[in-house]
Amino acid sequence: MNQVSKSYPGVKALESVSLTGFTGEVLAICGANGAGKSTLAKILAGQEPATSGSVSVTGYDSEIRSPSDAEEAGILLMHQEPLIVEDFTVEENVWLSRLNSAGRSKPWNLLPRVSKGQTVQALSAVGLEGVHPQRLAHELGPGLRQMLALSRTQVNAHRILLLDETTASTTEDHFKDVLALVDRERAAGVSIIFVSHRMDEVFAMADRIAVLRNGELIDLVNTAETTPEEVLTLMIGDAVQAMDAPAPVSEAAEEMLEVERLTSGAATDISFTIRAGEVLGIYGLVGSGRSSIARSISGNQTRDSGSVKVRGIPVTAKSPGEAARHKIAYLTEDRRREGFVPDFTNGMNMTLAVPGRFSRFGVINVRKERARVKQLIKQFQVKGGGDTLTRTLSGGNQQKVIIAKWLETDPDVIVLDEPTKGIDVGARLNIYQIIRTLAASGKSILVITSEAEEALMLCNRVLTLKEGRIVGEFTPATSTTDDLIRSSLGGETA
Structure with a gap:
């Protein structure tokens, strides 16, 4: 990202942000409420045009200006709110980007030619080996829906993986699956951008941390050389003060x-x-x-x-x-x-x-x-x-x-x-x-x-x-x- 800015009517979401992601690395994007984290992710994925500045990917000749550009450049975005078609089966949701009715005599049969084993393998990679591929997606809770969306990393080719608050709905056990997934992606040479505010997860996963505040890049630090308290201070401007534990309420209260x-x-x-x-x-x-x-x-x-x-x-x-x-x-x-x-x-x-x-x-x-x-x-x-x-x-x-x-x-x-x-x-x-x-x-x-x-x-x-x-x-x-x-x-x- 080179000097990227983004403005909406009455709001400046990003101001001259420059960042570089490397192969086999996890770069965390952290910031408080409204800092511009998700706007940055959408611009990287081509879903929002930058007001000024540019986004480029090594090996791809054009700038990233649309979702199709991002896809051709090998960028895969995993949203905070998982993109799930509730009336589709789990299997159909795994292969969602590959579903196509064009030229089919039976347009309701949208699945590409994939084996059950491929679907089970994709689900198992994100801790969903116990979920039946023919189960309807609307039957899943928030955490399982998020992991179902993440299973698409196994069936969609990509060089850059954007995780936009994708662990917000996951349980501790499923975060272990996410961490294992990220380790495999890193080993395969994928560049991972992890947008999050959860310090324990950021420090468990990231190699570097970029901190945004009010749309500006405040600092870029190596994870091994900082602490959660220092990052939180960068995020909100002042050191986080723990609230005093509340005392019990009087038994005389109604x-x-x-x-x-x-x-x-x-x-x-x-x-x-x-x-x-x-x-x-x-x-x-x-x-x-x-x-x-x-x-x-x-x-x-x-x-x-x-x-x-x-x-x-x-x-x-x-x-x-x-x-x-x-x-x-x-x-x-x-x-x-x-x-x-x-x-x-x-x-x-x-x-x-x-x-x-x-x-x-x-x-x-x-x-x-x-x-x-x-x-x-x-x-x-x-x-x-x-x-x-x-x-x-x-x-x-x-x-x-x-x-x-x-x-x-x-x-x-x-x-x-x-x-x-x-x-x-x-x-x-x-x-x-x-x-x-x-x-x-x-x-x-x-x-x-x-x-x-x-x-x-x-x-x-x-x-x-x-x-x-x-x-x-x-x-x-x-x-x-x-x-x-x-x-x-x-x-x-x-």
Whole structure:
């Protein structure tokens, strides 16, 4: 990349960035929320034209100006949100770029001439040997969908591999598969560009680290000669200060949410209470039943048995809208698929849960809506105005739009399922502050998380899950991440 800049109306995403990637090397691109990381990746992949500057690849005579240029030059992009056709089989998704109906007498038979063994080999290379090739893709969870997309590295020729936040949805076990994949790619002489904000993964994978801030290249460092703390300081401008662990909430506080013997999906016989002003964390591994608890409380999933009460009043919500009327709000784990409407603006998404507040006889009062949206944009520090499409924002800003949307329903109970998934450190701390402010105002908050450190940093109490059942309860002041992890695995805690 030579002096690459990119501007959008009112926003300068990149400013004179120059970088070089080498064969057999992993170059990490790090930066805080809105630093320009994904814009850089899109320009490298030819999906966005640079406003000025150029991108060139050794051995390819032309500049990279389109996706077809990138493909011819041997560039393969793996997106943060995996490109999956949900109604296609796993096998069809592996070979997605090779599907072609041209000249076929049976156009529904789109697969190229490949053997089952080739598909299984591609899946096995990314840890999906147990996934049947004929299984429909929509049956897979976020982590498996991401690994399915990565399986295409085995069937598409490439010299440069761009990984744009592709580990945001993966589990620790699957990250090991990603790491093994990257090691094979490096050994084969591929140049790997790894866009990420997760320091443990960056330091496990990268040879060099380029740090962006506000669209500018701040520094380019050798991984072996720096530390995660130094990189984080470069990313957000100041040293990251750990938040103090919150103290337990007084037992005199009102019991806002009461869950008794709830059974739903993977969760079995779950009971707990949350008091006003309390943040309760539920920590467990993938498949432990965490999301089943969140979705059944909020009307997104049917309860098999058990009860849910808000301020002592039974709640039998069968939809998120009905739960909202009972003062329960739910922020989904999969924000891009369920959290907002992609083709809506920030303003439209922020007021989506309360349309009646801004309308009369079905007609929206645009002036009234715009005035409120302006307040919310300022309150939650959302990048872009009310007319910006939410899907164009970074993950952290999208999450703030979703939080604003549900807070407009004035909930007493807020259920957050992986609230900082795929969000960089700067935006993550901002989300934490929002959650703590909500708790201080008397809201009861349930945080579902797969990060033990986050649970102890954010929550007054933490429950651990194993195989759908609560197996432990911890307070941050007297517990460590090792305690939570051991408990969720069924081991003894210190």
